[in-house]
Amino acid sequence: MRTEDIKGMNGLASKEKFIISEIRDLINAKNFEPGEKLPSERLLAEKLNVTRGSIRNAIQKLEQYGLLKSMPQSGTFVSDLERTALNGMIDQILTLPTPDFKSLVETRIFLELKIVKFAAARHTEEDMAEIEQAQLNYRTKTLAGEDSVAEDLLFHLAIAKASHNASLQRLMLSITPQIITNFEKYHVCKNNTAISAIEEHEEVVKAIRTKRPELAEVKMKDHFSVLYQYCYET
Amino acid sequence: MRTEDIKGMNGLASKEKFIISEIRDLINAKNFEPGEKLPSERLLAEKLNVTRGSIRNAIQKLEQYGLLKSMPQSGTFVSDLERTALNGMIDQILTLPTPDFKSLVETRIFLELKIVKFAAARHTEEDMAEIEQAQLNYRTKTLAGEDSVAEDLLFHLAIAKASHNASLQRLMLSITPQIITNFEKYHVCKNNTAISAIEEHEEVVKAIRTKRPELAEVKMKDHFSVLYQYCYET
DNA sequence: ATGACCAGATTGGTTAACCAGTTATTCTCC
DNA sequence: GGAGAATAACTGGTTAACCAATCTGGTCAT
Numbered sequence: 001m002r003t004e005d006i007k008g009m010n011g012l013a014s015k016e017k018f019i020i021s022e023i024r025d026l027i028n029a030k031n032f033e034p035g036e037k038l039p040s041e042r043l044l045a046e047k048l049n050v051t052r053g054s055i056r057n058a059i060q061k062l063e064q065y066g067l068l069k070s071m072p073q074s075g076t077f078v079s080d081l082e083r084t085a086l087n088g089m090i091d092q093i094l095t096l097p098t099p100d101f102k103s104l105v106e107t108r109i110f111l112e113l114k115i116v117k118f119a120a121a122r123h124t125e126e127d128m129a130e131i132e133q134a135q136l137n138y139r140t141k142t143l144a145g146e147d148s149v150a151e152d153l154l155f156h157l158a159i160a161k162a163s164h165n166a167s168l169q170r171l172m173l174s175i176t177p178q179i180i181t182n183f184e185k186y187h188v189c190k191n192n193t194a195i196s197a198i199e200e201h202e203e204v205v206k207a208i209r210t211k212r213p214e215l216a217e218v219k220m221k222d223h224f225s226v227l228y229q230y231c232y233e234t
Numbered sequence: 235m236r237t238e239d240i241k242g243m244n245g246l247a248s249k250e251k252f253i254i255s256e257i258r259d260l261i262n263a264k265n266f267e268p269g270e271k272l273p274s275e276r277l278l279a280e281k282l283n284v285t286r287g288s289i290r291n292a293i294q295k296l297e298q299y300g301l302l303k304s305m306p307q308s309g310t311f312v313s314d315l316e317r318t319a320l321n322g323m324i325d326q327i328l329t330l331p332t333p334d335f336k337s338l339v340e341t342r343i344f345l346e347l348k349i350v351k352f353a354a355a356r357h358t359e360e361d362m363a364e365i366e367q368a369q370l371n372y373r374t375k376t377l378a379g380e381d382s383v384a385e386d387l388l389f390h391l392a393i394a395k396a397s398h399n400a401s402l403q404r405l406m407l408s409i410t411p412q413i414i415t416n417f418e419k420y421h422v423c424k425n426n427t428a429i430s431a432i433e434e435h436e437e438v439v440k441a442i443r444t445k446r447p448e449l450a451e452v453k454m455k456d457h458f459s460v461l462y463q464y465c466y467e468t
Numbered sequence: 469a470t471g472a473c474c475a476g477a478t479t480g481g482t483t484a485a486c487c488a489g490t491t492a493t494t495c496t497c498c
Numbered sequence: 499g500g501a502g503a504a505t506a507a508c509t510g511g512t513t514a515a516c517c518a519a520t521c522t523g524g525t526c527a528t
Contacts, residue, residue, distance in 0.1 A: 154319060
């Protein structure tokens with residue numbers, strides 16, 4: 001059995017993939033009931049001829065997806081899912097490809113259009129203050145002719161926070177940096193559009209402040225128009 | 235310095251929070267440039283009076299969000315983000331609350347309505363076969379009067395895969411199990427609605443097969459109507 | 469002066485021993 | 499024979515020593 005250390009398509013080392021699939025097979029072979037206890041890490045390590053650390057990594061991965069739950073000094077338990085569901089999820093996790101840039105941008109736009117609607121509907125006074133402060137920072141930095149990518153990011157994150165949906169906020173946090181760090185590479189963000197972005201931002205702010213979700217979405221869409229074209233017209 | 239082991243609001247142990255915030259402070263104090271190398275794990279551990287393992291955990295967390303990047307036998311580097319952006323992101327990560335059930339459901343519906351549109355537009359023959367097989371499984375299991383929560387989940391995951399957007403698929407994978415495992419607790423999924431769900435599913439399948447994104451979205455929305463009411467009418 | 473090169477220090481990653489709880493077992497006493 | 503307590507075995511988590519790749523600084527031949 002080769003266990004190369006090269007990273008796979010979805011960021012999982014192939015050794016980790018192997019272990020995860022073995023755990024899946026074990027769950028199937030033994031007809032595990034939901035909530036049942038997995039064999040101990042040591043036993044699994046011995047059975048699969050890998051180190052215990054590798055087992056722990058694999059378990060941690062599946063724990064991130066909510067499929068397993070480790071209890072200190074007690075054991076690792078499969079979550080309350082049917083075995084067939086567990087199987088399907090693990091299969092998808094194993095074959096999940098690394099998102100390409102277009103997928104990321106597509107997802108980001110889509111997330112933000114919803115987030116800004118929620119923000120317009122649910123924001124508090126403090127949220128509004130933070131958004132406006134972020135926009136002020138972006139404005140001054142941009143007008144000074146300096147690079148304002150960071151301030152732009154913070155503006156959008158402030159809106160995400162104001163959406164009062166922790167789940168959406170987290171998704172936003174997890175996909176944004178990947179996009180930002182690839183921006184230059186893909187030449188998506190033109191510097192000369194930064195000035196006009198100030199006004200676009202302020203239109204969004206105005207719509208949020210006046211609590212008009214639909215308008216906020218439209219204005220955000222305008223702001224994303226360049227990115228949008230990149231996604232759907234190439 | 236208290237370092238309780240109790241999990242914080244966002245699933246981060248307070249010790250981890252402390253370390254992450256210290257790392258942030260360090261990056262600020264030393265005016266780190268994008269891409270610069272962080273002090274070694276040993277040095278950080280000594281400086282913060284914690285074990286090296288704790289440092290490694292914190293770094294791993296920030297790596298998940300794409301803010302740091304560990305290079306074997308070389309060092310840990312901050313990603314190519316402005317320091318202000320780094321700061322804002324870390325602050326949000328530290329204060330991110332655990333998503334409540336309503337946030338999760340809200341997000342799931344929203345994701346699926348987009349996913350089904352993409353699936354209708356982009357699915358391949360294999361995708362379609364998998365979706366229809368999943369639906370068949372759901373149908374037979376439900377008609378047999380057995381519990382079909384797992385088959386329902388797999389049906390929706392098959393559609394997510396057919397969206398051909400790895401980013402969306404991953405988001406879907408990461409929020410679904412949390413919802414499923416809380417279903418019973420919140421009594422959202424009534425057993426007696428399962429039969430009618432068969433037809434709703436098949437309407438969705440039909441819309442996907444005939445490549446009508448808008449219709450697919452409508453049909454999916456119908457399918458989620460009960461959940462939707464739970465979200466927005468309580 | 470310059471470039472190739474080598475040894476030692478430093479790095480993140482890995483391993484194995486250890487720890488504090490939990491759980492199963494056995495032994496005792498009624 | 500059965501309930502309760504002591505105990506041994508086992509659990510995931512933690513720690514410290516170890517590893518191999520890498521980086522650094524100086525040295526030496528050119």
